[in-house]
Amino acid sequence: MQRVIPALLSTMIASAGFSQTASSADVPQPYAMRASIPTFYNWTGFYLGGQGGFGGGAFDISPRVDISGWFAGGQVGYNWQNGRSPWVVGVEIDAAFANIERDVTNAANLPFASAFSSVDYFGSGRIRVGYAVDRAMVYGTGGIAWAHNEVSLFANPNYIGTIATSSNTHVGFALGVGLEWALSRSWTMKFEYLYNDLGSANYFDGPVPGGVNADLRYGLGRIGLNYIVDWGRPYSASKF
Numbered sequence: 496m497q498r499v500i501p502a503l504l505s506t507m508i509a510s511a512g513f514s515q516t517a518s519s520a521d522v523p524q525p526y527a528m529r530a531s532i533p534t535f536y537n538w539t540g541f542y543l544g545g546q547g548g549f550g551g552g553a554f555d556i557s558p559r560v561d562i563s564g565w566f567a568g569g570q571v572g573y574n575w576q577n578g579r580s581p582w583v584v585g586v587e588i589d590a591a592f593a594n595i596e597r598d599v600t601n602a603a604n605l606p607f608a609s610a611f612s613s614v615d616y617f618g619s620g621r622i623r624v625g626y627a628v629d630r631a632m633v634y635g636t637g638g639i640a641w642a643h644n645e646v647s648l649f650a651n652p653n654y655i656g657t658i659a660t661s662s663n664t665h666v667g668f669a670l671g672v673g674l675e676w677a678l679s680r681s682w683t684m685k686f687e688y689l690y691n692d693l694g695s696a697n698y699f700d701g702p703v704p705g706g707v708n709a710d711l712r713y714g715l716g717r718i719g720l721n722y723i724v725d726w727g728r729p730y731s732a733s734k735f
Contacts, residue, residue: 535579535629536627536629536630536677536680537576537728538574538575538576538583538585538625538627538632538677538723539574539575539576539728540573540574540723540724540725540726540728541571541572541573541723541724541726542571542572542573542574542683542721542722542723542724543569543570543571543572543721543722543724544569544570544719544720544721544722545567545568545569545570545719545720546567546568546569546570546589546591546685546687546717546718546719546720547565547566547567547568547591547717547718547719548565548566548715548716548717548718549563549564549565549566549715549716549717550563550564550565550566550593550595550614550713550714550715550716551563551564551595551713551714552595552691552711552712552713552714553710553711553712553713554597554612554644554646554709554710554711555709555710555711555712556612556646556698556707556709557707557709560597560599560612561597562595562596562597562612562613562614562713563595563596563597564593564594564595564596564613564614565593565594565595566591566592566593566594566595566617566715566717567591567592568589568590568591568592568618569589569590569591570587570588570589570590570719570721571587571588571589572585572586572587572588572623572721573585573586574623574625574723576627581626581627581628582624582625582626582627583623583624583625583626583627583632583634584622584623584624584625585622585623585624585625586620586621586622586623587620587621587623587636588618588619588620588621589618589619589621590616590617590618591616591617591618592615592616593614593615593616593617593642594613594615595613595614595713596611596612596613596614597611597612597613598610598611598654599611599612600652606648606658607648607649607650607658608649608650608651608652609648609649609651609652609653609654610646610647610648610649611645611646611647611649611654612644612645612646612647613644613645614642614643614644614711614713615643615644615645616642616643617640617641617642617643617691618640618641618642619638619639619640619641619669619689619691620638620639621636621637621638621639621640621669621671622636622637622638623635623636623673624636625675630676630677631674631675631676631677632674632675632676633672633673633674633675634672634673634674634675635670635671635672635673636669636670636671636672636673636687636689637668637669637670637671638668638669639666639667639668639669640666640667640668640669640689640691640693641664641665641666641667641693642664642665642691642693642711642713643662643663643664643665644662644663644664644665644696644711645660645661645662646660646661646662646698646699646709647659647660647661648660658702659699659701659702661698661699661700662698663696663697663698664696665693665694665695665696665711666693666694667691667692667693667694667711668691668692669689669690669691669692670689670690671687671688671689671690671715672687672688673685673686673687673688674686674687675721680723680725681722681723681725682720682721682722682723683720683721683723684718684719684720684721685718685719685720685721686717686718687715687716687717687718687719688714688715688716688717689714689715689717690712690714690715691711691712691713691714691715692712693710693711693712694710694711695708695709695710695711696708696709696711697709
């Protein structure tokens, strides 16, 4: 009996320890979650795209003529954003075919009955400086701009019987502001206003001794769609 009782006690103690161990194994253990790394959109990269919109302004050839019309074209550029800095610096070149024009008929006290002035294509090379909050960026832009304009004078109110035609290229500056939004990693959409002051150019130097100087100014409201090329882009950026 003295040997049996200690043996039974040892068996009971061992069974209790095993049961406690088994019960502990059944209890779910807390899982230590790893902190997720926050992602952000990075604007760095070469891009190309298309744009179009409406423009209006003045062709001042004494008298001044208000001009307006539509345009469509494209652009190429490059943006650079340093890590998580919100500042984005870039350069952009754009060009567009246009129909920004004005017709004049029944011109009183002038040696022609009708006239036609039209900006048929234009472009610019500009620097862009933007402030980005993830996928949204506001920016200012400025640089050199140019536009080709053509003027025709007619002896007939129905634009028949050409008296003279003259064309020239104006060169000046462009300033503007814009808002751009990343639709995906590679596609962005922008809304932009650009004011162009293209200075003076000389027209009708042949028919008119010394020609006639004319100033050209207009504003552009446009919408654009860009595709950012993935070459060399940082992959720490969000790939939404």
